[in-house]
Structure formats: C-alpha cells, structure tokens
Amino acid sequence: MNGRLIAIGDIHGFNKPLQTLLGAIKPAPEDLIVTLGDYVDRGPDSKGVIDTLIELGQKTQLVALQGNHEExxxxxxxxxxxxxxxxxYGGVETLESYNFDGEMNFLPPExxxxxxxxxxxxxxxQFFFTHAxxxxxxxxDQQPTELLRWHSLRAGIPDPHFSGRTAVVGHTANHxxxxxxxxxxxxLDTNCYGGGLLTAMELPSKRVWQSNPEGVLIR
Structure with missing residues (x-):
C-alpha cells in the first residue's frame, strides 16, 4: 500500500471534530482509514457523523468497524x-439527530x-483493529463478539496477541x-463525548491529530 494507514477513535455523534480531523488529515484515494466504532449516541449529531463517513468512503479507502453502541x-x-x-446510554440523542417521529424505519437507506x-x-x-x-x-475469525465490542480495558488489558501484531482499539475512554x-x-478513545478529544493516529509512525468537541484542532 502506497497510502497512509490512519485509525480514528470513538466519535459518539461529534461531527464537528470529525470534520476538523479529516480537514487536517486530507485523506487521499490511496489512504486507508479505519474507524473503530461508536459513531452514534451521546453527542449532538450522530446522523451527521454517518453522513460524513459515507462521504469519506467515496473519497478514500474506509474500513468502518462496529462498536457496542451501533450494536x-x-x-x-x-x-x-x-x-x-x-x-x-445515548440513544435519545441519536434519535433526535434523525428527527425521530415514532416510526422505527427512521434510517435512510444509505x-x-x-x-x-x-x-x-x-x-x-503488523496491526489489527477491533472496537474494544x-x-x-x-x-x-474465532474471537467472541463480547470481547470485540464490549470488554473494558479497565477490567484488564489483554496480553499480546499470539500473532505478534499490535492491537488498535477504542471503547475504553481515557478520562x-x-x-x-x-x-x-x-x-484511541480519548473521551470526546466526555469533554476530552477526538483522536486520529497514523501507523506505524504514530503521528497524531486531535480535536476538541467544539471542532478546534489541538494538534
């Protein structure tokens, strides 16, 4: 792969910082961006986040993982x-972003x-990516879904994977x-929904981009 490999942590409905990071990263068609899940809930614009990611996938190579909140x-x-x-756990904010009117078919087809x-x-x-x-x-391909989507690192950080690859995860917010x-x-979950930051990291260089919830680029 000639492009960059970049992972983005838990977004949780914060479209402004997501757009800020993408504006700083300037994804190219040959880049590969991995989003680690939890796009919805808690933040003000879950629908906008999905719109942004769909648009991103038309411009670059996007691999989007499922988080426990999508589940x-x-x-x-x-x-x-x-x-x-x-x-x-944040579903009210997601429904509001979709202008929920009581009908469960509120999701647009795209x-x-x-x-x-x-x-x-x-x-x-040398990397593998999961939500949790x-x-x-x-x-x-034998991993339990419970571990992939729900396990908190506060309950224990897993040992190195036998493959020798480095794990890149989200889910456990660093306060x-x-x-x-x-x-x-x-x-890479740096607690954007709790007033922290939204983080993107290029691998293997570990170059970092971060934005606060208001969409101000920090680094």
Missing part, C-alpha cells in the same frame, strides 16, 4: 431488543447500508483524554 441501536431498530438500555457494512475486526500488516479488545490466544499505548495495544 445496541441496531438491536432496537431491528426489533431484537427493548429500547430501554440504548436510550439510557445509512442502513453503512450500518450493514460494519465489520468486527480488520487486519493490516480481543482474546490473545484466538485467531481473529484524561490521553492515548493509551502499552506497546502491544493502543487505545
């Missing part, structure tokens, strides 16, 4: 789960296609808005 939302939209938990395209993991060169975590002893880098694992 919660889709389970409700598809009628598989009651709405209570999702609404408690958004449904985007959500249906989300993957559980991605492997590229992994089992260090299992092949990626000090700092990147967690323990060598074999990098976590």
């Amino acid at each position: 919660m939302m889709l389970n409700v939209v598809r009628g598989d789960e009651p709405h209570h938990a999702w609404l408690r 958004h449904e296609a985007f959500y249906n395209s989300l993957g559980d993991y991605f492997i590229h060169d 975590a992994y089992d260090p002893n299992l092949e990626m 000090e808005a700092e990147i967690l880098d323990v060598g074999h694992l990098i976590c």
